[in-house]
Amino acid sequence: MKKIDWNSVIPYLYVSLISVIILVPFSVTFYRSLISPQGTLTLSNYLRMAGIFWPKVWLSAYLALITVVLDLILAIPAAYAIVRYNFKGKKLILTLLTAVWYVPGISYALALILSFYMLYKFCLSIWGFIFTYTTGFLPIMLLSCIVAFKQLETSYEEASLCLGANKLKTFIYVVLPLIGPGISSGILLAFVLSFNEFITAFLLAAPTGIETAPVKVFDDIAHAGMHSFVAAEASILQIISIVICFIYLKVIGSRYLRGTVLI
């Protein structure tokens, strides 16, 4: 019999154990969503919640998509300026742009609601969501853009400029295609996190009357948490997010996630 080399087995055992613990909440919810009231395996929970729930999923996805597009428009020039130029107050500006990520969501949402109604005299609607999400997830996009620009050597841009392209052409035809994979991690994180954003959406739901999918899940948990169709709602959102992450990791891999906020 071969002797087991514990030195190489224990790390895998421990890391697998932690991974299982991380997966427990999802697997329990998913298991519950497959159980019918009679205790048999069924998919009827998913059919039961479909009519009310899918429009809200689409709303969440739509908001997340707008967030990603607006964040890209804001973050790419900002990251370019931060990496390629030296100017006064760079550190202060970077702190201002990224600070919102480290502020608790509930305080941020309260500040927005108070200032929108009492200071700006602006009635929150779907725009409230768009502004909040865009500002709230700008740091993630910005950091991944900064990492992407830092990894890009300036020699490509110099070559393009030497060959007679102007700055705009260089940016569109050389810089943007090259940083594409780098900023993809920012796109992934901004999309998944804003799709699942709960606390700011929850506070904004009261004044606006717009309910996104995670808020609907929370309301259902509070009112009818015992029913399996709530578990179906929660697990469909998680499955969508996990599938998106999985496709990203299959297509692009995890190397661009390093150096950004999370991994």
Added chain:
Amino acid sequence: MGYLRKIIPYLFLMPALTFSILFFAIPFVYLVFVSFTERSSFFFKPIITLDNYIKVFTSYRIDFRNTLMLAGIAATIDVIIGYPYAYFMIRKIRRFGDLFRSLLLIPLMSELYIAYGFWWLFLPGGPLAFLLESLGISPFAILYSPLAATLALAVYTLPFTVLQEGISLSQIDPVYEEAANCLGSNPLKRFVYVLLPLSLPGIISGWLISFGWNVGAYAIPFLMGGVTIGQRVLSVQIRAVGLLMMNFGLAAALAVILVVLSTSLTYISFKVSRGMMV
């Protein structure tokens, strides 16, 4: 021309700065202002007062203490179970590394799902309740208790801690451990005298950043028994006071204190770890 070159970076930064100032900086300054007012609402002129902060530290002292306790204990659990994880990921794991790393993304998606999963887990008839009942413990003893909230919070913020500890550990040259090994130390001694002092900044910043995120959590403390009087935390109270009782001044004071707690600690943690921010 020189003048134009100086202004170009600010032009690039303009759109992002506009959003940040309009929807982040000004609202926050306004939040701080509202926290010093009484009876501020849509119609009345606000009265400047310090009452709100006095109230936070008297009537809401229990919630304040609960917040610190839950977040602190969860952060400590994170540091302890996250340290071997980060160490193994950096030194030992070669195969399936990407898989394990991507699994760490799952808790970050939303605290709501973790709260719901743990709720099912401890519910009578759930998988863990069965085990507890066979040990003679009522599942309700755990479901709506601080213990369940602490465990759920620990799972929620584990990735942040692992990240901070991992950054710190990856900067340590394996040569130090090998040298200690050659000089005849056992693994325990190697850990206490070599690894621990070198990775202390990572441990501290991992604890602080985890604490900062725990303090801001809403769904986990709420669903794990946060509505019981005496078990509420600050974030649950902010919504109750602000949007249900419409006492904007007090809610703003609570929110400002929450921001000070969470953001200042995160800032210190980056100072300690000299981490990836800036």
